[in-house]
Amino acid sequence: MNKFVLPEHPHCPHDHSQCVSDALSAAEQVCERAGARLTALRKRVLELVWQSHRPLGAYDLLETLAREDDRRPAPPTVYRALDFLQEQGLVHRIASLNAFIGCASPEHTHQGHFLICRNCRVAIELDQSLIHPAIAKVADQMDFSVEAETVEIAGLCSQCREAA
Amino acid sequence: MNKFVLPEHPHCPHDHSQCVSDALSAAEQVCERAGARLTALRKRVLELVWQSHRPLGAYDLLETLAREDDRRPAPPTVYRALDFLQEQGLVHRIASLNAFIGCASPEHTHQGHFLICRNCRVAIELDQSLIHPAIAKVADQMDFSVEAETVEIAGLCSQCREAA
């Protein structure tokens, strides 16, 4: 099945603090191995990105930082942290929402593919076993060398569809 | 093979005026059937979108309109035209570029899937015979009902790769 499947959902409560602590300790390891510095700020931004399984805008994160840090940071502060986290593969950007979400399996580098519910706004990261090969095959047919894949499927998750 | 394959490319000259006139006459038919009004402005914006096979930003289109129409239009003018053209399936939006491109086959409704060369910036619309089924299958496995698909593959086209 799909090792990226995450249980969190407005209709599916779970121990989300576990998700957060898993993400943070995975981040420590990834940065350790890469020789990159997971500073307090970067760690805090990652934690904020992981506050839910919904993509969050940079200005949402900024707002939260401002509420807690007292001295309001400016946009570049959060964008630089997000750039770093994306470089380390700890965060994905969702182009169709101008938003960011924590990566569900940062241990190996990969493109983020997502199912995004328009109702509850939860984004589920897919494993690539089906979609990536299809993309690779099409690209090969067209003699196109792939560098980045944006795959964002919008619709309704099962819980939201049943609720409606 | 791929009926969406388009010959235009910086390295592959072709009779692009044919692409434009085909797109415009297809648009007439689509709007006719839908009972929608392809006004002069909307037609002009569609023509501008089709000035190349590269996605163009709304402000690029606006700039061109301003240069020719003397009385400079404001952003809502071009955004409303683009909204209309998207509703009629005549134009796709490329989320990863904040840009717009003419649809290669507006006769039937579909999602736009693209290969986008980072060097020459040409976007090639794919047919969906391989990628769409993979998405449908994954969504089905996850009990997710799909409403929109954003698939934008960035990389290097064959001509640009060979040139490098």
Next chain:
DNA sequence: CGTAGAATTGTTATATAATAACAGTCATCG
């Protein structure tokens, strides 16, 4: 025709997202 109602376009202002440029601070190593 002539005009009411709807659709389209014009216009001004504003919201939202992201980056440029440069100054200050901190970590690390000799």
Next chain:
DNA sequence: CGATGACTGTTATTATATAACAATTCTACG
């Protein structure tokens, strides 16, 4: 310690998109 480079703060600006309302144009009906 300093010197160096990495990181963060700060100000200003650019890029993308929309809200709100006025003016115009089109359409259909009497």
